[in-house]
Each structure stands twice: as structure tokens, then as C-alpha cells.
Amino acid sequence: MATARIVIVGAGPAGIRCAETLVAAGFKPMLIDENRRDGGQIYRRQPQGFTRNYATLYGTEARKAQDLHESFDRLRGAIDYRPDTLVWNLTAGQLCCVSQGKHSTVDYDALILCTGATDRLMPIEGWQLAGTYSLGGAQIALKSQAVSIGHSVVFMGSGPLLYLVASQYVKAGAKVAAVLDTSPFSKRIGALPKLLARPGLLFTGMKLLAQLYRAKIPVHLGIKPLVVQGDAETGVSGVRVLTARGETLNVDCDAVALGYHLRPETQLADLAGCRMRFDEASGQWWLAVDEEGRTSVSGVYAAGDGSKIRGADAAEHAGRLAAMALLEDLHQPINAGLRDEQRQALAVMDQFRLGLAQAFPWPAEQAKALPDTAIVCRCEMISAGELRAVVSEKGACEVNRAKAFSRVGMGRCQGRYCSQAGAEVIAAAAGVSVQQVGRQRGQAPVKPLSILTEEVSP
Amino acid sequence: MTVQKADVVIVGGGLMGSAAAFFLRRRGQSVILLERDQIGQYASGVNFGNVRRQGRYLGQLELANRSWTLWKRLPELIDDDLEFIASGHMRVCYREDEIAELEAYAAAPEAAQLDLKIYRGAELHQRFPFLGPDVKGGSYAPHDGHANPRLAAPAFARAARRLGAQIEEQTEVAEVQKVGGEFNITTTDGRQFNAAQLLITAGAWGQKLSQQFGEPVPLDTHGPQMAVTEPVPYALPTVIGVYTKISEEVIYFRQIPRGNIVIGGGYRSKPDMLNRRAYVEPRSILNQMEQMRRLLPGIGNLNIIRVWSGIEGYLPDSLPIMGPSGTVDGLFYAFGFCGHGFQLGPGVGDVMAELISTGSTSTSIEPFSIRRFAHLAEQRSKAS
Numbered sequence: 001m002a003t004a005r006i007v008i009v010g011a012g013p014a015g016i017r018c019a020e021t022l023v024a025a026g027f028k029p030m031l032i033d034e035n036r037r038d039g040g041q042i043y044r045r046q047p048q049g050f051t052r053n054y055a056t057l058y059g060t061e062a063r064k065a066q067d068l069h070e071s072f073d074r075l076r077g078a079i080d081y082r083p084d085t086l087v088w089n090l091t092a093g094q095l096c097c098v099s100q101g102k103h104s105t106v107d108y109d110a111l112i113l114c115t116g117a118t119d120r121l122m123p124i125e126g127w128q129l130a131g132t133y134s135l136g137g138a139q140i141a142l143k144s145q146a147v148s149i150g151h152s153v154v155f156m157g158s159g160p161l162l163y164l165v166a167s168q169y170v171k172a173g174a175k176v177a178a179v180l181d182t183s184p185f186s187k188r189i190g191a192l193p194k195l196l197a198r199p200g201l202l203f204t205g206m207k208l209l210a211q212l213y214r215a216k217i218p219v220h221l222g223i224k225p226l227v228v229q230g231d232a233e234t235g236v237s238g239v240r241v242l243t244a245r246g247e248t249l250n251v252d253c254d255a256v257a258l259g260y261h262l263r264p265e266t267q268l269a270d271l272a273g274c275r276m277r278f279d280e281a282s283g284q285w286w287l288a289v290d291e292e293g294r295t296s297v298s299g300v301y302a303a304g305d306g307s308k309i310r311g312a313d314a315a316e317h318a319g320r321l322a323a324m325a326l327l328e329d330l331h332q333p334i335n336a337g338l339r340d341e342q343r344q345a346l347a348v349m350d351q352f353r354l355g356l357a358q359a360f361p362w363p364a365e366q367a368k369a370l371p372d373t374a375i376v377c378r379c380e381m382i383s384a385g386e387l388r389a390v391v392s393e394k395g396a397c398e399v400n401r402a403k404a405f406s407r408v409g410m411g412r413c414q415g416r417y418c419s420q421a422g423a424e425v426i427a428a429a430a431g432v433s434v435q436q437v438g439r440q441r442g443q444a445p446v447k448p449l450s451i452l453t454e455e456v457s458p
Numbered sequence: 459m460t461v462q463k464a465d466v467v468i469v470g471g472g473l474m475g476s477a478a479a480f481f482l483r484r485r486g487q488s489v490i491l492l493e494r495d496q497i498g499q500y501a502s503g504v505n506f507g508n509v510r511r512q513g514r515y516l517g518q519l520e521l522a523n524r525s526w527t528l529w530k531r532l533p534e535l536i537d538d539d540l541e542f543i544a545s546g547h548m549r550v551c552y553r554e555d556e557i558a559e560l561e562a563y564a565a566a567p568e569a570a571q572l573d574l575k576i577y578r579g580a581e582l583h584q585r586f587p588f589l590g591p592d593v594k595g596g597s598y599a600p601h602d603g604h605a606n607p608r609l610a611a612p613a614f615a616r617a618a619r620r621l622g623a624q625i626e627e628q629t630e631v632a633e634v635q636k637v638g639g640e641f642n643i644t645t646t647d648g649r650q651f652n653a654a655q656l657l658i659t660a661g662a663w664g665q666k667l668s669q670q671f672g673e674p675v676p677l678d679t680h681g682p683q684m685a686v687t688e689p690v691p692y693a694l695p696t697v698i699g700v701y702t703k704i705s706e707e708v709i710y711f712r713q714i715p716r717g718n719i720v721i722g723g724g725y726r727s728k729p730d731m732l733n734r735r736a737y738v739e740p741r742s743i744l745n746q747m748e749q750m751r752r753l754l755p756g757i758g759n760l761n762i763i764r765v766w767s768g769i770e771g772y773l774p775d776s777l778p779i780m781g782p783s784g785t786v787d788g789l790f791y792a793f794g795f796c797g798h799g800f801q802l803g804p805g806v807g808d809v810m811a812e813l814i815s816t817g818s819t820s821t822s823i824e825p826f827s828i829r830r831f832a833h834l835a836e837q838r839s840k841a842s
Contacts, residue, residue, distance in 0.1 A: 089740050096740045103744060271737075380716075394612065401496060404503065404608040412688055412763050444738060448688060448761035451747045 004330055005107055007032060007095060009087050009268060010114035012040020013312045014304025016072050017319035018112050023078045025327050025334075030080040030106065032087055032097065034447075038072045041116055041136060042312045044143045045069060057143060059164075059171055060204050064312070089444035090271055098449060102456045110299050110330075112322050113269055114315070117262035117305035120284070122157075122366050122421050125374040126228030127258065128381065131236030134417075135259030139165045148174035150255025154239050156180040156225060158360040159261035160311075163208040166257075170215045177253040179212060180241055182260075183360045184222030194355025197348050201313075220249065225366070228256055260362055263420060264306050270442030272300050278435045281357040282309065283364060284420060285439040291343065293322030294329075301326055314349040317342040364434065367424030376425060377418040379411020384425055391429040399438050402426050412448060415440045460650075464488040464624065466814055467643055467653040469631050469667060472502035473607075473800065474792045475659035476614035477807020478814075480536065483621035485815040490651055491615070491623060492643070494630040494663075495734070498611025501661050501799065504768030505682060506710060506722040507607045508697060509801045510547045512599040515777060516568040517825045518802075523571050524821050525805025526601070535804075536617035540605045541714070545695040547602035548577075548586065550593045550753070556701060557595035564597055572599050588694065590755045597701075604697050604712045607800055614807065634670060636786060655788045655814050662729075662771035664779060664793025668828060671786050675831045676774055677794050681727035681736030681767035685746055687760045689717025699723075700753060709749040719760070721746050729769045736767035772796045780806065780826035782813065790814055791828055 006022060008015045011033035022029045037045040043065040046052060054062040082099070089096040095106040119134035126132075131150055133141075135157065138149045142165075152175045155166040166179045188195075195202045212219055222244030229250075230237040238252045266276065269287050275296035277288040287307040289295055295302055303322035304315035321342045324334045370376070372385025390396040390405040399422065402408060408422045409415030415422070419440045427434040466482055468475045471493030479491045509529055511522040533539035551557060557578055564574035577585055578595035586596070619625050630646040634656065643651040658667045665677040692715050699710035700723070709723040724745045729736035743765055750757050771794040773779065778796060783789035790813065792806050799806070805821075813819045 089743075091737075091740065105740075394616065398496070405612070410764065412761075414764060443764050443766055444740070444743070445762060445765065448763050449743070451687070451750055451757050451760050451762060453744070453747055455744055 004109045006030070006110045006112070006326065007106060007108040008112045008114060009095075010040065010116055010304070010306065011035065011038040011072070011081075011083070012114060012116050012304060012315065013043065013068055014306075014315035014319035014322070015040070015112075015114035016068055016075070017316045018114060018303055018323040019075055019079050020071055021320045021323035022327070023075055025332055028079060030082060032082045032085050032095070032106070034084070034086050036084050038083070039065065039069060041140070043068050044140065046144060046146075050146065052146065056171070059168055060207065061312075068316075086447055087268060088446050088449050090268060098453055101450060101453055103453050104456050110326050111272070111301065112293075112326065113300065113302040113306055114304045114319060115265040115268060115306035117264050117309055118416055119259040120261050120263040120362065120420060121258060121417050122260055122363055123370060123374055123376050123384070123418070124225045124228055124258070125371055126230065127256075128375045128378045129228055129230045129232070129236050131230065131255045132228055133255065133257050135161045135165050135257045138257035139168065142168055142172055146172075148172070148255075149257060150236070150253065151175060152177045152253045153255045153257060154178050154180060154251050154253040155257050156239060156241070157259040158183045158363070159259065160205060160356060160360070161259055161261065163205065163212065166217065167208045167211045170211065170217065176212075176215075176217045178218040178220065178251045180223045180225070180239070180251070181219070181221045182223055182225065182363050182366075184244055187361065188359045191355040191359035194351055195359060197351035197355065201352065218251075220244070223249070261356070261360060262305055262309050264309060266306060267442040267446045269295060269300070269302060269306070271444060272297050274300060274302075276439065281354050283362050283434060292325035293318060294325055310346070310349045310353045314346055314353070317345045317349070321346070364424050367421050368428035370425065376422050377408040377411060379413050379417070380407040382406055382408045387422060387425050388429040391426055397426065397430040397432065397437060399423050399426060399440050403440060409440050414443070461652045462490060462624070462650070463652045464490040465653060466655045466657060467492065467641060467651050468657045468659055469634075469643070470658065470660035470664070470793065471497040471611065471615060471625065471627065472500060472659060472661050473498060473611040473614065473803035474795070474806050474810070475657070476611045476618060477804050478657055478659060478792065478810045479618035479623045479625070479807075480614050480621065481808045481811030482814065483618055483623050485811050487811070487815055489618065489623040490653070491618070491625045492629045492631055492645065492651065493625070493627045496627055497615045497625070498608070500734075500768050501770040501795070502611040502803070503608050504684065504766055505607045505770070505797070505800045506684060506720065507604045507712065507800060508547070508699070508710070509542060509544075509605050510599070510602045510697065510699070511801065512547060512563070512569070512572050512574055512597060512602060513549055513699070513701065514798065515825070516566050517822070518777070519568045519572075520822050521802060521805050521809065524808065525802050528804035528808060529605070529801075536613055538609065538613035538617070540610050540613055542603060542605035543695070543715070544601055544603040545697060547599040547697045547699070548596050549599070549699050549701045550589060550596035551701045552592050552594055552707065554594055560595065560597040560701060573601065574599055586696070588754055588756050589698070590752050592752055602697065610800070610803060614804075631667075634667065639788070641788065655790065657790045657792065657810060657814065659792045661793050662769045664771060664791065668779070668791060671783060671789060672835050673783060673785060673828050673831070674834050675779055675794065675828060676834065678772045679729050679731060680770050680772055680797070681729045681738070682722060682770055682797060683724055683726060683738050683742035683746070683765070683767060685721045685738070685743060685762045685765045687719040687721070688763050690719070690760060692717055694719070698753065700749070706745055707749060709746060709753055711750065711754065719757070721750060724749065727767055729767070731769070734769065736769050738765040738767045770795075770797050778826050779828045780810075780823050781828065784827070784829040784832055
């Protein structure tokens with residue numbers, strides 16, 4: 001049944017390896033991607049005409065980026081590639097797409113969602129000021145447009161991306177004012193046994209840190225973020241944190257990049273009716289998939305950070321595995337040896353990701369400590385105090401109810417930035433676990449859709 | 459197992475049930491309200507938010523007027539303003555012959571309190587310069603307006619609770635029996651409730667209970683199609699809706715003071731009654747975009763940021779089921795408001811409370827009686 005209409009959404013490491021595996025099996029999948037070029041977020045390809053080399057652009061990840069791009073270039077003629085195309089909604093068997101203001105539909109028999117992840121954010125007083133970015137946003141500015149988000153940038157949060165993006169900024173010649181990590185050094189020591197599952201990657205991480213020290217960038221571990229300083233007119237002027245020793249530290253800067261590792265992009269899976277599950281290690285809702293990437297909905301598969309946050313290397317393996325799961329379900333022959341290799345590699349990466357979760361924990365307690373005046377939902381400008389009030393005064397102890405009453409998660413980002421922190425605020429105010437308050441239901445459109453969008457006749 | 463007793467048990471915690479609980483408490487009746495999920499979760503919480511009287515069935519305006527006086531008493535009535543704004547409502551049309559129909563409606567004696575004014579031609583486009591050139595005329599209702607549906611039912615339920623009503627969420631009715639002069643209600647978690655009077659305000663699920671009492675109604679379910687834009691400066695206080703007989707042309711919008719434009723209308727979707735979820739059909743969104751460009755050309759490049767649906771109950775004559783049961787003493791209904799119940803909510807609660815407490819109501823609700831479908835029960839018994 002080489003005629004099966006297979007659609008992959010997302011042309012990052014998972015999507016490309018998935019397409020590659022399907023092409024090798026004689027299929028011609030469609031690969032839809034929101035970006036203009038392949039590579040996804042981590043291996044984002046610079047626009048045509050930009051000439052920075054791989055080492056400059058991707059640093060320690062240069063070889064992998066080049067491998068993936070070359071694989072994609074070889075595949076290009078064997079797949080139906082649709083760049084610059086947003087899948088904004090879906091129904092059973094049909095995707096709704098928009099590209100350059102034109103709407104069209106795509107029918108599918110099988111769907112593989114490789115939709116990736118975005119930054120996981122915890123609010124801080126003042127983070128609505130102009131000049132506050134997510135780590136991913138700071139990275140896009142650099143990779144895609146070769147610009148820094150400010151003249152002097154503070155990187156704050158926790159997780160591997162904090163060090164990766166900071167070192168990429170240093171390498172690009174931008175001024176990094178400080179790297180402020182909420183996770184104390186002791187957490188890293190505790191997580192070492194698990195992190196040693198991937199000694200190479202651990203070494204890369206240490207190298208990044210060494211680069212920062214060598215460049216004399218102040219790095220502080222175990223800090224508590226207090227406030228992003230500045231005013232509405234001129235934006236960010238600095239940050240104030242408490243150091244691990246309990247001293248107040250002020251750092252002048254005109255931009256802040258914030259992030260606490262990643263959260264999966266699950267809107268399409270949610271709209272498809274796929275089951276979600278609560279991941280204890282990271283404390284967030286993930287897509288429920290089997291070992292090979294089958295979701296709870298027949299014909300819908302998922303791979304990469306959009307289903308399980310395990311990073312780019314794991315995404316490549318998971319992309320291949322999901323393709324093989326689909327091939328198996330289509331009664332096609334598969335290479336059992338290759339499948340076992342992917343599984344074994346992923347088992348190691350699972351161990352590593354548990355180590356990362358332990359080394360760079362999500363700072364749930366910050367939500368509880370957030371002052372009432374701090375903004376939780378930046379799109380709608382709703383404060384922690386307003387959100388707490390709907391819990392205490394209106395009994396909204398479930399996130400969708402709290403959203404209905406408070407508007408947290410109702411704005412442009414549709415909860416991408418705020419819903420996880422919002423859930424922590426609600427849980428703390430209600431005195432229950434964050435799992436108990438649930439998760440915000442996904443609603444179309446996946447990204448804002450212009451009213452000028454017009455249908456094209458098929 | 460203890461049986462919890464009250465004067466009235468209400469099944470269904472939407473706006474109708476919550477408002478009825480509130481007004482029953484004000485009349486001194488003890489009340490237990492049973493809601494299977496959360497208060498105001500389905501039709502009540504997801505509708506457009508029109509507090510509109512014009513355009514209704516003329517025989518419903520007396521009820522709508524009673525409700526309007528209650529809306530005007532917010533927030534002091536329930537200590538919550540529900541974001542109600544009497545901003546005016548404009549019902550526009552694309553054809554000259556439809557203007558005559560709007561005029562006839564405006565001239566009806568039942569519509570006198572609405573103070574409707576017909577606009578057309580240059581005067582129309584001068585008064586509402588943002589409307590597209592296809593708009594030929596319109597009927598302006600200066601006292602109608604809009605409110606936030608997400609807040610309404612929960613606010614009435616909280617107000618009822620403050621007055622002593624017992625509100626039980628996550629409580630699904632398994633069985634209702636009338637024994638002697640009283641109703642015995644058993645929930646799926648095994649609790650028991652008892653009352654001499656029972657009010658069914660179960661929306662799209664109302665007919666399940668009416669059927670148990672031998673009063674089936676041909677209720678159908680639809681999902682409204684709603685969308686909202688990103689915020690832009692507040693410039694369009696008037697609610698605008700299109701009067702037309704072509705379903706694709708049905709579109710209405712309102713801007714809220716924080717700037718977002720809420721849009722509804724067009725096609726309806728078929729809800730998934732098993733999982734109790736309703737989705738917006740993609741074609742509805744595309745149709746709404748096309749219709750909005752026609753109605754409000756200046757909407758330009760605004761983005762839709764979210765769409766939503768819900769589960770509404772409809773009757774074939776587009777009128778609700780409201781009033782006493784035709785067969786069982788002490789049983790009352792208020793459900794199936796056919797997508798236009800939001801404005802009526804406070805009035806329905808008030809009228810049902812009056813009816814249940816005193817045995818009659820000063821507001822005419824005869825056209826909504828469940829007895830209009832009594833022939834269905836007869837047909838069924840003949841067939842069996």
C-alpha cells in the first residue's frame with residue numbers, strides 16, 4: 001500500500017529522519033513545515049543568502065546540523081515538501097493548512113506529528129517589559145537573523161539550553177552580562193549517575209560552561225529570580241536576584257533571555273483527540289505514546305520533543321522509530337536490526353533526560369512565591385493575584401475553569417507561555433498537586449490565523 | 459444512606475438552573491442543584507454573549523423584557539456585573555425587502571419597549587460608517603447589549619449559594635422516581651436526594667429526563683461556532699448581527715472593552731455527545747472570515763486567536779421547553795433554548811421560581827409548554 005497518504009508535520013530532526021525512513025521503504029510522504037527552511041528549531045537553517053558557516057552557526061552541534069541538512073537535501077526530490085505552511089487545525093483524516101494567506105486542506109491516511117517544543121517559562125516580576133525574551137526566541141534571533149536581542153544580555157533560568165544559547169551568543173560576539181541558573185550545583189552532582197548515560201553530551205555541556213568561564217562571563221548557580229527591572233517606556237534595565245548565599249545581586253542589562261528547558265507542542269495531537277499523560281519527572285503533561293510513537297488515536301503517530309522532551313539526538317531516533325511503527329502497521333517489511341538500534345539509543349537518552357530533569361529542575365516553588373503583582377499571562381496582562389483570586393473567591397481549582405474566569409491563557413499565545421506556570425499558581429493557591437488542576441485544552445487555530453485568509457480551490 | 463431533602467431539586471447547573479436556584483432562595487424555598495460537570499460548562503458558558511431582545515419571537519418578548527430589567531439590576535442583584543454593557547444592538551440586512559421585514563417587527567406592539575429605529579441608505583452608513591457597502595438597512599435596539607457568558611452561570615450559582623442553596627457539582631443523576639407526592643433522585647455515586655418539586659434545566663440533555671416522565675420532545679443538539687480576534691483599540695461598542703434567511707450569511711460580532719472582537723454564526727457543528735465535546739468546523743471559521751470581510755471590511759488583517767464550541771439543545775420550532783410538566787404534578791422544565799437562552803437566563807430563573815413557589819406566573823410562557831409535543835408521546839404509545 002505504497003499509495004497511503006502519509007503526512008509528517010515538522011521538518012526538524014524527528015520529521016526529517018522519519019521522512020528518510022519512509023522514503024527508503026518506497027513511500028513518498030508529504031512533509032509540512034511552518035518554517036521557510038528545514039532543520040527545525042535546533043538546526044534552523046539560515047535564510048538563503050546568509051553565508052555564516054556551520055561552526056559559527058551551530059558551535060558544538062555543527063556536525064549534526066550539517067548531517068541533517070545534507071540528508072534533507074538528498075530527500076528533497078523524493079518527498080512532497082511544503083515549507084512555510086502552518087497546519088492550523090485538523091479533523092479526522094484532513095489537515096487544514098495555511099500558507100502565505102491561502103487556506104487549503106490535505107487528506108491523510110497516516111499522520112506523524114513532529115511538532116517540537118517551545119520554551120518552558122516561569123514568570124518573574126517585570127518579565128512583561130520590552131527586552132524580555134525566551135531562550136528559544138533569543139536563539140532564533142541569532143540563528144535566523146544574526147542579531148542579538150540586546151547590547152548586554154542576561155541569560156536566566158535553568159537547563160541545557162541556558163548554557164547553549166549563552167555560549168552561542170558569546171561565540172557570535174554578543175555581550176553576555178551574566179548567566180543566572182536557578183538550579184544549585186548540588187543538583188548536578190546528584191544527577192551525575194544518570195547524566196553519565198551520555199558521557200559525550202555531558203562533556204559538551206561542561207565544555208560550554210568552560211567557554212563561558214573562559215570568556216569571563218559571571219555564572220551564578222542556585223539563584224532566586226526576584227525582578228526584571230526597567231520601565232514601560234524604555235524596557236529592561238537590569239535584573240535582581242538572590243544568590244545562593246542569600247545576597248542580593250543586581251545585573252545591568254537591556255535584554256533578558258528566560259527559560260526552564262522545554263514544553264512540548266501538542267495542540268494538533270490534542271485536536272486529534274490523542275490522550276495525554278502526566279510526566280512525573282518533568283512535572284508536565286506529555287502526549288501518551290507507546291515506545292515507538294503510536295498515539296492513542298489510530299493512524300496518528302508522534303516523534304521528537306513534541307511527544308517526549310529528550311532532545312535533538314533522541315528526536316532523530318524517535319523519527320525513525322515512528323516511521324517504522326507506521327510501516328509495520330501498514331504491513332510493510334521493516335529492518336528489525338535498525339529498529340533495535342533506535343530503541344537502545346533511546347533507552348540511554350531516557351536515562352539522560354531523567355538526569356537533566358534532576359539537574360535542572362522546573363522551579364515550581366517560584367510560582368507559589370510569585371508576588372501578587374507579578375504578571376502571569378503576558379498576552380492578557382493578568383497578575384498572579386488576579387489568578388489566585390479566581391481560585392480563592394470563585395472556586396476555580398481546574399485550569400480551564402480558572403482560564404474562563406481569569407483569562408490566563410486566552411491571549412495570542414493561547415497558553416504556550418503561561419499555562420504551565422499558571423497551573424502551578426492555581427495548584428499552590430488551591431493546595432493541591434499540579435497534576436490535579438489538569439491542563440488547558442487545545443483549541444484551534446494552532447497559531448493566530450488572519451481574517452484575510454482565503455480558500456484556494458483544490 | 460441519608461437522603462438530602464429540599465423544597466426543590468434542580469437538575470442541571472447552567473444559567474437557567476443557577477438563576478432559578480438564586481430566585482427560589484429569594485422566595486424562601488430550600489434548593490439543591492445537581493450539576494453533572496461544572497456550573498455553566500456547556501451551552502451557558504460558550505455562547506456568543508448576546509443580551510439581545512430584538513429579533514426574538516414576538517411572543518417571547520414579554521419574558522425577554524422581564525429578563526432585561528434583571529440584567530439592568532446587575533451588579534447589585536448578584537454582586538457581579540457579568541461584564542454586561544447595554545451598548546445597543548444593530549440587526550442589519552443585505553436586501554431591500556428585508557428592511558420591510560425589520561420595519562414590520564419594529565412596529566409590532568410587543569416590541570414597543572425595545573425602542574427600535576430603522577436605518578437605511580446614507581443615514582445608515584453615516585451612523586455606522588464601518589459597515590460594508592453590501593449592508594442595505596438595519597434595525598437599531600438602543601437598550602440591548604452583551605455580557606460575558608463564561609461568568610454568568612457561575613456567578614448566579616455563587617449568589618444562590620450565598621443565600622443558602624446547596625450546589626453540587628460533579629454530581630450526575632442516575633435515576634429519578636416519583637413516589638407518592640415526592641421525587642426521589644439517585645446519583646451515580648449513590649447519593650440520594652428528595653423534593654416535592656423537581657426542575658429540569660438540563661439543556662441539551664433535558665429530553666432524557668422529560669422522556670422518563672412520558673414527555674419526549676424532538677430535541678436536537680448543535681455546537682455553536684465562535685471565534686475571537688486579538689485585541690485592538692475599543693471602537694465598536696454596538697453588537698452587530700445579520701438578519702438573513704441564508705445560513706452562511708448569519709454572522710454576528712461584538713467588541714469587548716479590552717479590545718477583542720468576538721464572532722459567531724454560520725454553520726453549526728454536530729457535538730460528540732459521548733465525550734461531551736463539540737468542535738468548531740474548519741469551514742465555519744473560513745466562512746466567518748469571508749462574512750466578516752463583507753460585513754466589516756475594516757477588519758483587515760486582524761488575527762483569529764481562538765475558536766470554540768459547546769453543546770446546545772434545539773427544538774424544531776426554535777422555541778424552548780419551559781413551564782410545568784403536562785403529566786406529572788410538581789415537575790417543571792426549562793431547557794432547550796435553541797441557542798438564544800443567554801439573554802433570557804435571569805428572567806427564566808425568576809419566572810420558574812415564581813411558578814414553582816406560587817403555582818402561576820405573571821409572564822406569559824404558554825408558547826413554550828412541553829404539551830405542544832404531547833402528540834409524540836401518544837404516537838409512541840399507539841405504536842407500542
